[in-house]
Amino acid sequence: MDVLTKLAKYPVFTIDDLMKFTGNKKTAYTQLNRLIKRDWVRKVRKNIYSVVNPTTGQIVATRYQIACAITDTAYISHHSAFEYYGLANQIFYEVYVSSETKFNHFEYEHVTYKYVASRMDEGIFEAKNTTGIRITDMERTVVDSIKDFNKIGGFEELLNCLEGIQYLDENKLKRYLDIYNIQGLYQRVGYLLDHYRKEMQLSKEFIKYCKSKIGKSRRYLVSEAKGNSFYNREWELMVPEGLFEITDQGGDIRV
Known part of the structure; x- marks a missing residue:
């Protein structure tokens, strides 16, 4: 051979x-x-x-396999993980790669591979039936994407991804939230997942758990949307008007 x-x-x-x-x-x-x-x-x-595959003239590696080979600790996360799961509304020309070891962003075949600092080593697994891919599980992907939506993917795309999820393990969600231990993240996760609670098969107890961790600080759900927002007293959040209409009608957040 x-x-x-x-x-x-x-x-x-x-x-x-x-x-x-x-x-x-x-x-x-x-x-x-x-x-x-x-x-x-x-x-x-x-x-x-x-x-190179002689039939297609392209390399055999996928964007995800390339991403996971960048460093020894590299794994697919955020919007790129949603893409891999088939939940993304849009396919980006960017792959978000979390890693304990920093690397410089680079481009190959019109795809940019972007470094994201890895903040924990839990919630990562090796994908089945595909060689060389490490990725965040669905619960970690949800928590990370809500945490970093302003930097990665955007809010409208986040809601589109959340709408397609049919089940989340709330014990895993609690675990990842507790590791981050950010009051504003408990607020945003609790508020957003409460809207999809039945679809995601989450209990009311999980929502109450998030609520118990939010403290007394008033925050903006979407920091850029400070115009037409209303105050949600239950979650101490300023929420854009018509928030969940943006995915139903394909519009933008009104500010």
Whole structure:
């Protein structure tokens, strides 16, 4: 079995992977340069390579497999995790990659891979039936996306994603919320998931739990939407008028 056939079993590979078949680094680099010159292998970024599928003319690695190969601790999160689960309303030309090790944003084939600092190591698993993908579970994805919607994805897209969820494990939600331990996050998660409580099969006790953690500070649900907002006394939140109409009617938040 030649080297290319062996490498084809890897969605992405490094020079160390190639060394397993060549025996030493010098031979590995010689083989790699030969394969790249013949366009049988392409370089994605420093020390990340993928075999080219001769049928499609594209590399075999998906955007998600590339993302998870960037660092040893990299995993798919936020809106990109919703995309992977098939819940996203829009497919972005950005992949959000959480990692304990920082890396510089980079672009490959018109897709930008963006670093997000990893704030916890729970709620991450290896995807089944697909090699080389680590991703946040649904509950962690929801909490992270509500926490960071102003930086990642936007509020309207967040609501579109939440509408498609049919079940959430509330014990996991509590666990991730408690790790972050941010009063404003309990407020936003509690308020938003209360709206989808029946669809997501959440108990009233979970909503009460979120409510017990919010403190007495009044906050804006959407910090940019300070115009036509109303005060929700139950959650101590300033909420944009017609909030949940934006997904029903395909409109924008009115400010």
